[in-house]
Amino acid sequence: MTEELQVPAGVDPTVPAPARMYDYFLGGHNNFLADRDVADQVREMIPEVIDAAWANRGFHQRAARWLAERGIRQFIDIGSGLPTVGNTHDVVQDVAPDARVVYVDHDPMVLAYSGQLLAGNPHATVVFADLRDPASVLGNPDLKALIDFAEPVGLMMTAVTHFVAPSADPWGLVARYVQVLASGSYLVLSQVTNDKTPPRSVRVAEEMYAKGTEQIYFRNKADIERFFDGLDMVSPDGTAAGVVHVGEWGADDPDLADSDGSRWLYCGVARCP
C-alpha cells in the first residue's frame, strides 16, 4: 500500500494510531505499515473486526441522517476520524445543504487530511482538540463560529469514548458536553463492549492497542447506558428505545444487522429534554 503517503507534522508513522487502524479496517489507504501490522494482529484474533467497523460506521451514518431529517442543522462530531466514504457532512448536507458540521479530533493526521478535504467548505470545519479538555473544545473559535448553542445540536461521539480511561471519567466528560446543549439536541454514541465477547480476544485487542497512541477500554452494557443518564433514549423505527448493538439501530434488515461484528459495539441515540 501507500508508504509514499504524506506524513503531516506531528505524526509518527511508526506508532499505530486508532484513526489509521480504523481507516485500514474500513478499507482506506490513509494508514502506515505500523498501523496495518497491529490491525492485522487484532484481525487474527477477532476476524469479525472489519464487520464491526462497518457496523459502527453504518450506525454513525444512519443516526446522522435521522437527526438531519428531524431538522437538526448543526453537528459536532467528536473523535471524527480520517475522512472516509460518507463523512458526517456528506450525509447531513445531502439532507440539508446548509447543515453545519464541526469535526473534532486530537490526531494531527485527521486535522491535516480533514482540513484538506474541507478547504473552501463554509459549512464544515475541523478542530484539533482533545475531548478530555471540554473547555478547549467548546471554547474553540472555529467551533463557535459554526455552532449556535441556543439551537439544537447533534453531538456525535461514535467509537471514541473507549479511548478514554476510567480515571479520566468519560461519563463526566460526556455530561459536560451534553449540559451546554439546547433542549431538543441529541447525543449519538457508540463504544466497544466486552459483554458476551471472548475474554481472550478482548485481552489481545487491549494489548495491541496499547502498542499505539491510545489504550482501548471495553465496557459492559450498564456502563455504556450510563453515558445517556438524564436523556430520553429514542428509537428510529418504533422498536423499544435503548442501548442496542450498532448494527441494530435503524437497520433495514434487523436479522442481517445482528451480526457477530455488530455485537462488539453498543450504541444509542438520546434527546436532551
Ligand SMILES: C[S@@+](CC[C@H](N)C(=O)[O-])C[C@H]1O[C@@H](n2cnc3c(N)ncnc32)[C@H](O)[C@@H]1O
Ligand atoms: C475509531 S475512530 C472513530 C471515527 C468515527 N467517530 C466513527 O465512529 O466512524 C476514533 C477516533 O477518535 C479519536 N480520538 C481518540 N481519543 C480522542 C481524544 N481524547 N480526543 C479527540 N479525539 C480522540 C481518534 O484519533 C480517532 O480518530
